[in-house]
Amino acid sequence: MSRWMVLLSGGLCSCTSYADSVWRPIATHATMLAMVMFINLVFLGGLYVLSIIKGKRHRALLESQAQEAQIDFLTQVLNRRGFERRIADKRQLQGYILIVDIDDFKRINDEYGHHSGDVVLQYVAARLKDALREEDMIARFGGEEFVIYAALKNKQSAEELSRRLVISISANSYQVPGVDEPLNVTISVGVASVLDSPNVSDVTSRKGVLSSAFKIADSNLYKAKRLGKNQSVIN
Incomplete structure (x- = not known):
């Protein structure tokens, strides 16, 4: 076992x-x-x-x-492309277009040089931004011209805004590097309603509406220039 x-x-x-x-x-x-x-x-x-x-x-x-690509390198506000894109993104346009032009800017470039002109552009852009509301749009369209869109409800508000812009630029002189005396700078402003442009009822596209407003604002800008500059004009 x-x-x-x-x-x-x-x-x-x-x-x-x-x-x-x-x-x-x-x-x-x-x-x-x-x-x-x-x-x-x-x-x-x-x-x-x-x-x-x-x-x-x-x-x-x-x-x-x-x-x-939508920002102006010199002034750090929108460029034309950025402005047009922001406008296109808005569901409804109801406000005013303001075209701002620096008075006698060519003289500043000729007398003090383009660097001084660039500094003035930067100063003006900064002061315009400070005078605007946060929801307003500002862009440099080229040269010494700026364009603003403000969603304002009536003509009185647009007049007040354009006057505030004019005063904000001319209120204080500009100390530019390399220039002995401070520079006095002024602007002219042309204003137009986006919706109250002539023949708006015949315009079928937003582009047409804006084009009509730009033409009126541009015409008012030249009126401001002819009237002596340093002012705004609105129909």
Whole structure:
């Protein structure tokens, strides 16, 4: 009996040993495979996170570049492209267009140099912004000309705004680097209603409405120039 027990025990031990020899490599390979899969998952997850971060940075860069493309580099107000895009984004236009032109700007450039003219442009843009409300839009359309859109409800408000702009520019002189005496700078302003332009009922597009308002504002600007400058004109 004891002999059979010894043989049985020996058989069991040999089976166990055989099972260990068979499953141990399998377990080892399975563990290694699991580790490789885990490392791959971590790697792929890292790539996914990096792609998201890179995508966000790329979109932010594109948005930043798009914003910069709409800003006048010298004065840091909108340029013409930025102004037109902001206007196009508005659901409804109900307000006034103001065209602002610096008086005798050519004389400033001729007498004191274009650098001094650039400084004056920066000063004027800053003062105009300070005199406007946060919701008003201002853009430099080129040279010494600025355009403003203000969502005002009536002519009286537009007159008050245009007078405030004129006073804000002429109230104090400008100390320009390289120029001994402070410069006195004035502006002329032409104003027009966006909705009350002639023949608005015949205009089917927003572009036509704005074009009509710009023509009237431009005409009023030249009236202000002929009347002696340093003033605003509104119909």
